[in-house]
Amino acid sequence: MIKILDITNEETARQVLAAQLPAYRVEAELIGYEEIPPLKDTTGSLMACGETFYGYYTDETLAGAISFKLDEGTVDIHRMVVHPAYFRRGIAQALLSFVLQLEDEAVKFIVATGARNTPAKTLYLKNGFQLLDEQEVAPGLALSFFEKKNNLDG
Secondary structure, three states: OEEEEOOOOHHHHHHHHHHHHHHHHHHHHHHOOOOOHHHHOOHHHHHOOOOEEEEEEEOOEEEEEEEEEEEOOEEEEEEEEEOHHHOOOOHHHHHHHHHHHHOOOOOEEEEEEEOOOHHHHHHHHHOOOEEEEEEEEEOOEEEEEEEEEOOOOO
16 A cells, blocks of 8 residues: 655654665665665654655555655656565555656656666666666766656647
8 A cells, every 4th residue: 555654754754764774775785885875864864855755555564665856847756665575566666656647747757776776777667767867976876867758748
């Protein structure tokens, strides 16, 4: 089940962080870069981030989450988190599909991921995102930038 999360609630932020940290540790290992910003998040920084969060629950456990900001018709996806214990169950796909449908009036969707994060890149490409660019943003860290334009013509 997917539901909106109140990230300004301390317990909710704690639950998101409990999924986020192990998920991003896996990404850090995949891309060979240990200093990715989501690994530095705290409950407080999540509570103050200003992003809209939705969570995917398995029974009563938060198994994954997605967050984004909507600005002038652009949905900027900031986080795609699936706890490693719930990998390969379609959770990331469910969360992404949910947001694409939820924000169907958006002009476009943008997202960035580690250039060596093949599972994430595959997810975005199979959902109609186009690779715009790959850039080294820090020594040893390259990011892939994706965009999906929304066809609002019906």
